[in-house]
Amino acid sequence: MPTNWLDVEQQRAWRAYIVGTTLLLERLDRDLRESHGLSLPEYEILVRLSEAPERRLRMAEIADSVKNSRSRITHTVARMERAGLVDRVQCTSDGRGVYAHLTDTGHQRLVDAAPCHVASVRAALIDVVAKDELAALTRVFTAVADGLSPGTRDPILTAVSS
């Protein structure tokens, strides 16, 4: 079967996307690190934990929600525990299970970092695109995620309420 190459428009879209994403993720990570000593992956975990009932989640739930491997979550949570951002709590109902639980310190760290992070996201992405382009972005990446990981959508991506 001959390759169905990308046409010029598609190639432009693809390259713009990788280049923009490389710059964007690097910037957000750097801003968080410099101002609050958090990496972007750590920040994302803090957010998920802060939104969870009792501020805790099973390791696998974290892994699923941020789309990282379990191994990676183990390592990252271990670092966060060393930094006092989370506790690890044995799950009583499942002897294999472990909860990562947001500490007060961790919560405060998130509260401190959030305004700065939101400002970065706005400055670099949200505020430089039109409303309808943002809507297109949502559709595009919802479709992408659904194609690559069907049936595991973030609740916020389907419900309108926070």
Added chain:
Amino acid sequence: MPTNWLDVEQQRAWRAYIVGTTLLLERLDRDLRESHGLSLPEYEILVRLSEAPERRLRMAEIADSVKNSRSRITHTVARMERAGLVDRVQCTSDGRGVYAHLTDTGHQRLVDAAPCHVASVRAALIDVVAKDELAALTRVFTAVADGLSPGTRDPILTAVSS
């Protein structure tokens, strides 16, 4: 100044984007590795070199075009050289300069990998998105890249010809 938080639509867009991007980049990288033993960053470098005059670029040109640090390019090109994909050639006009030059092996490797990679990009992104959404994607990330790295746009992103 009170934080200008993201509204629900903006939050949906942002989360869809990170989650989708995490899955997408991971998938493309994995596909390339498994089928052709290349990482996505390596593949991108091969593409840039293959398009360059005489199939060679200065280290800094590579770094700029893929938006990676020079240090990272040094490391990545060193690995690629070990793998026989590129040569390193001392620049005659500037004693400090080094060219990375695509070898025949490297070019063949790219030719072999390209159809597979394009198929992955199509399956995961291009073919799951409408034409106008793709155009929006281009606009969004061109704006993002321009905001974060003004004045260093990829030629393909401004010219219509390949």
Added chain:
DNA sequence: TGAACTTAGTTGAAGCCTAAACTATTCCGG
């Protein structure tokens, strides 16, 4: 009950990336 299988999570080694310091060369002003 118990053997096989699955799931949750961890571990350790190897590879990749970052940051900062470093070498070598070129550029610029006097």
Added chain:
DNA sequence: CCGGAATAGTTTAGGCTTCAACTAAGTTCA
């Protein structure tokens, strides 16, 4: 021409990620 500043690229160490192998606990089914 010289000295200082800037540029090109490399190096090294340390941190992060991946991979494969591993432990431990739960599940299934005869």
